[in-house]
Amino acid sequence: MVGLLMPLLTSRSYKVAASHLAGKSACRVSPSIVNEGSDPTFPEGLPVKGRHGMAVNRRGWMAVVAALGSSIIAGRAIAAGSGGRKQMVHHVFFWMKTPGRWTDVDKLIAGLETLRAIPEIRELRIGVPADTENRSVVDGSYGVSELMVFDTVEDQRRYQDHPIHKRFVESCGELWDRVVVYDSIDV
Structure with missing residues (x-):
């Protein structure tokens, strides 16, 4: 499953969409992570083009985040042993x-x-x-x-x-x- 999601996760639009999912209605992003033709404010409902040309909208990213969360939880359960x-x-x-x-x-x-x-x-x-950094506790x-x-x-x-x-x-x-x-x- 992770292999199928890697093109999405490695796209530059990931940072834009991830910050949108974190509750920001308008994301400020540096020009280096904005693809040509995309709207850096990422208003509600407008897709952002990923590196592979895929349109990624809010609903699509929510599915990706949910799938990743489930995978991480399952992986930790397996790693913890029986x-x-x-x-x-x-x-x-x-x-x-x-x-x-x-x-x-x-x-x-x-x-x-x-x-x-x-x-x-x-x-x-x-x-x-x-x-x-140099701190007294380190x-x-x-x-x-x-x-x-x-x-x-x-x-x-x-x-x-x-x-x-x-x-x-x-x-x-x-x-x-x-x-x-x-x-x-x-x-």
Whole structure:
């Protein structure tokens, strides 16, 4: 279904129509997202031409938004596993022994990538500190982080004992100076 909607979702008129659906009767848009021949104010009932030449009106966009909402809800239900169990998040922060040595960061990231082969992991994200605004509540002093999602606490325990995880700790353990773990469960 998403494949069928992609031409609509990638059209420049999407931003115009989406803001119209958010309750704006007249949308102000920059000229860069307005297609030739379209009305940038998007008055009631007038279609806007998408990138693929399709006329997109308010009713059509409402159908698209409803279909996407249903798909997202269904996807989250499937991802949550059976029985409505609450998923567990395992977030690990690594401070490098030698900060700024990018070969060590690359080696740690490569080691973390090997953990994707562990079947209990539902989602794995690996990152480095984002270049966000400097605020007193933001700690960007770590070198690398990984965030994992498990269906259950028991799955996380199995992950800890998995041979791939043990090999990762053995081969990459000399790269970090400090590790902080935050485990949480859905509420």
